[in-house]
Amino acid sequence: MSNFWSAWIIILTVVTLLLNLWILLANRKSTNAGGTTGHIHDGIEEYDNPLPQWWLILFLGTMIFGAGYLVAFPGLGKFPGILNWTTVGSYETQIAKAEEQYAPLYAQYAATPVEQLYRIPEAMKMAQRIFGNNCAQCHGSDAGGAFGFPNLTDDDWLWGGDAHQIRTTISQGRTGVMTAWGGILNTEQVDGAIAYLQQISGQNHDQQLADLGEGVFSTYCMVCHGATGEGNILFGAPNLTDDIWLYGPDEVWIRQAVVVGRNNQMPAHNVLLSEDKIHLLTAYVYGLSRN
Ligand code: HEC
Ligand code: HEC
Incomplete structure (x- = not known):
């Protein structure tokens, strides 16, 4: 002012x-x-x-x-008031108080390995609240995912489901990049690749196209998705054989992924959340498909 x-x-x-x-x-x-x-x-x-x-x-x-x-109190122009009260200060005091109150609890949970922590109901109650505030907007409050946002409850992992891998995902974020093949493959090759994916994921497919697609797959797709389409957590390349889809099982979505590619990001949370909270969230996500 x-x-x-x-x-x-x-x-x-x-x-x-x-x-x-x-x-x-x-x-x-x-x-x-x-x-x-x-x-x-x-x-x-x-x-x-x-x-x-x-x-x-x-x-x-x-x-x-x-x-x-x-x-x-502040109210007269720039005069801050003799108590020096501010909304930010008041917020920070409350946060500091809460942190002081919960510090021993966080410390106790931080010292518990993820593989045990996920079985402690009080810890998971806390984690669920942190998940609701920071993750639910993308992954859903039940962590069931949505179009382009992975389901975290199905034990099917883009980036790996052990404690260390989950922690890295949450802490540092992940970027899944799938090349656009529209300009590289001709129409028949695209149709073939799609039919082949339908075949290996157990969907209805055109066998003749799928046979053609098998060759396309081993030339262009195997590098990332694996020899049998089982996926690769190094690239976050999904398993294409399990009929679990990040973008839906319909041909239109498979075609879109193949032709225009995909670029998907899980934001890094180490800048937003403390180590202790990330530890709790790791246990929470770890437990979602195990509890
Ligand atoms: C802005 C949206 C967004 C938010 C917020 C978000 N995520 Fe994600 N998350 C994603 C996307 C998108 C992916 C998939 C990345 C990819 O395709 O490689 C993902 C992937 C993941 C994965 C990897 C899943 C797998 O199959 O390997 C985990 C675990 C995860 N998120 C946990 C969390 C947690 C815990 C939080 C809260 C701290 C969170 N996410 C917040 C968008 C988000
Ligand atoms: C450079 C590595 C790479 C190559 C090569 C590659 N992919 Fe992918 N693909 C990915 C990644 C990573 C994703 C996940 C993208 C995301 O996180 O949104 C993906 C996603 C997909 C999806 C969406 C899966 C779903 O669950 O919805 C399909 C379909 C697909 N790829 C097919 C192919 C086909 C067909 C080829 C070969 C023509 C191919 N990919 C080549 C890395 C690759």
């Missing part, structure tokens, strides 16, 4: 308060006790009675409270 606007607010506020006070004091006694003010409207006359004592005191009380508030 510039000095000008700060002064503007201070002057407006103080002048308004003083004006209010003046009106109040100027009207606290009647000038014509028992008579009327002379105002008549539709035959109704206005008596000139003094303000009721209780009302006057209440009003004065609120004004004193208001003035005191503006001295103590």
Whole structure:
């Protein structure tokens, strides 16, 4: 806030308060006790009675409270108030208090290996709340995933499902890149590759195309998806044989992945969450497909 606007607010506020006070004091006694003010409207006359004592005191009380508030808390332009209270400061105090309160618990959980931690219901209750605040918007509150966002409950992993791999995924993030093949393969090769994927995942398929696709697959796709299409966690390349799809089983989605490629990102959370929270989340995700 510039000095000008700060002064503007201070002057407006103080002048308004003083004006209010003046009106109040100027009207606290009647000038014509028992008579009327002379105002008549539709035959109704206005008596000139003094303000009721209780009302006057209440009003004065609120004004004193208001003035005191503006001295103590920020409200007058840039003046911070003598208590130096800020919303950010108050938030930080609350966070610090909560952290102090939960520190022993976090320390205890941090010392428990993931493979045991996921069986402790109190720890998982805490983890579920952290998941709800940080992960559910993409993976769903039940961690069941959505189009392009992996299901974390099915024990089918793009990047590996042991504790270390899950922790790395959450902490450092992952980027899954699938090349676009539209410009490299001709139409028949694309159709063949799709038919072959339908075959190895147990869907209905055109056998003749699939036979052609097998060759395409071993030339172009095997490097990442593995010799039999079982996937490769080094690249986050999905298993294409299990009929579990990141983007849906329909031909239209398989075709889209093959022709225009895919570029998908799990954001790194080490910049957002403490080590202890990531440890709890690792155990939570680890347990989702094991509990
Ligand atoms: C902005 C969306 C987004 C948020 C937020 C997010 N994720 Fe993800 N996550 C993804 C995407 C997208 C992928 C898939 C990456 C890929 O395709 O390689 C993924 C992948 C993963 C994987 C790997 C799954 C596998 O099969 O290997 C795990 C584990 C995971 N996320 C856990 C979490 C946890 C825990 C949180 C909360 C701290 C979280 N994610 C927050 C989008 C998100
Ligand atoms: C450079 C490595 C790489 C190569 C080569 C590659 N892929 Fe992929 N593919 C990936 C990755 C990584 C993903 C996951 C993308 C994501 O995380 O969204 C993927 C995803 C897919 C999907 C979507 C799977 C799903 O669950 O929805 C299909 C289908 C697919 N690839 C088919 C192919 C075919 C067919 C070829 C060969 C023509 C091929 N891929 C070659 C890395 C590769």
